[in-house]
Amino acid sequence: MIENNSREADILHEAYRRGFCDFYGRDFIVTPDVLIPRPETEMMVDAVLNLAGKSFLPGVRPAPRVLPKNPRILDVGTGSGCIAISLALEFSEAIVVASDISKEALEVAKKNAEKLGAKIEFIKSDLLDDVSADFDVVVANLPYVDPEWDWVDGKALAQEPELALYSGDGGLKLIKKLINQVVRRKIPYLILEADPCQHERIVEYAGDKGYSLVKTRGFILIFQNKKD
Ligand SMILES: C[S@@+](CC[C@H](N)C(=O)[O-])C[C@H]1O[C@@H](n2cnc3c(N)ncnc32)[C@H](O)[C@@H]1O
Numbered sequence: 604m605i606e607n608n609s610r611e612a613d614i615l616h617e618a619y620r621r622g623f624c625d626f627y628g629r630d631f632i633v634t635p636d637v638l639i640p641r642p643e644t645e646m647m648v649d650a651v652l653n654l655a656g657k658s659f660l661p662g663v664r665p666a667p668r669v670l671p672k673n674p675r676i677l678d679v680g681t682g683s684g685c686i687a688i689s690l691a692l693e694f695s696e697a698i699v700v701a702s703d704i705s706k707e708a709l710e711v712a713k714k715n716a717e718k719l720g721a722k723i724e725f726i727k728s729d730l731l732d733d734v735s736a737d738f739d740v741v742v743a744n745l746p747y748v749d750p751e752w753d754w755v756d757g758k759a760l761a762q763e764p765e766l767a768l769y770s771g772d773g774g775l776k777l778i779k780k781l782i783n784q785v786v787r788r789k790i791p792y793l794i795l796e797a798d799p800c801q802h803e804r805i806v807e808y809a810g811d812k813g814y815s816l817v818k819t820r821g822f823i824l825i826f827q828n829k830k831d
Contacts, residue, residue, distance in 0.1 A: 612759035615639050619762060627689040631715050636707035638767040640685040643796070643822045647742050648689045650794050650818075650825050651676060654740065655694060670739050670792070672696055679730060679743040679781060680704075682767060684712030684723070686742055691721040702726040702734055705766055730777065731784040740792040741785055747797045749774035774801060779808055786812045786828075793826040 618624040618639045624631050626640040627648055633639055652659040656668025678687035678701040687701035701723050703709050709725050716723045728734050731741075748755060748768045760768055770776045778795060782805075785793050793814060797805055802824060806816050813830030 612756060612762075615759055615762055624683070626683075626685040627693070629689065629692070629719055631683045631685050631688070632711060632718065633683055634707075634711055635762065636705065636764060637683040637711045638763050640683055644686065644744050645689075646821050646823045647686050647744060647794055647796060648693060650820065650823055651690055651697075651740060651742060652693060654792060654825075655697070657694065659693075673698060674739040675737065676700070677702065677734065677736075677738040677741045679741060680745045680767075680777075681712050681725070682708050682744075684715045684721075686744065687712070687723050688716050688719055688721040690742075691716075691723050692719060700724045700726060700734070700736065700738070702728045702731075704729050705764070708764075708767070730781050731788065737788065738790050740794065741781075741790050742794040743778075743781055744796040745777045745781060746770045747774040747778060747801060773804070774798070775804060775808075778805060782809050782812060782814065786814065789828060789830075791828050792817075793828075795824045795826070796822045797824065798822065 618633055624633045624639050627645050649659040653666050655670045656665050658665045673696050675698045681687050681701035681703045687699050691699040746768050750769050809826050814826040815829045817825040817827050
């Protein structure tokens with residue numbers, strides 16, 4: 604999510620000007636109410652497909668399936684809906700729910716689901732507070748930018764909603780809160796995006812609560828509940 608030169612600012616500006624951004628091979632509507640989907644986030648979709656025993660790249664052998672045949676997937680902080688919608692379209696057996704605290708972002712996500720023909724339930728919620736169902740896997744690309752990071756190009760990110768970018772406690776406040784909620788619900792798998800410089804702290808925090816790291820790939824961390 605971190606941009607550090609003006610070319611990146613131009614790319615983000617261009618996506619808002621066009622009103623569309625490519626993600627996982629599809630065009631998503633974007634407005635100033637949502638984050639512009641980033642290429643590194645596509646690996647979240649790959650990660651779920653991998654847990655489902657599905658091939659996500661030509662030449663990559665599918666891993667053994669660890670999710671049920673019709674897994675219940677929750678995308679927390681869905682923004683434009685890019686992760687949830689891609690999952691629903693790539694993985695038709697899955698039951699996909701998407702949530703966000705922003706009513707405006709959810710409106711954009713609903714438009715994208717309609718445009719792309721994805722069946723998704725949308726819920727307005729602060730993390731899991733108003734989400735009652737159980738899930739096999741939670742995916743979340745929550746805000747993780749620490750406002751103190753001096754390598755962040757404020758000009759590039761100024762076009763995007765602050766609510767989608769910044770979090771306190773070194774960028775980890777929301778991620779830690781979500782980990783605690785996922786632990787209480789005993790959700791089997793948790794997939795998070797964060798800057799690689801934050802991964803060690805996240806792995807330690809989740810590990811203390813019984814969630815062990817299965818794998819990291821780029822910005823993505825995959826955890827499994829080992830306790831229950
Ligand atoms: C980094 S953006 C990710 C958007 C999209 N999932 C993507 O990957 O492009 C983070 C999203 O989390 C939402 N968000 C921020 N705080 C939240 C909270 N407490 N509960 C739920 N969603 C939240 C923001 O509105 C924003 O849409």
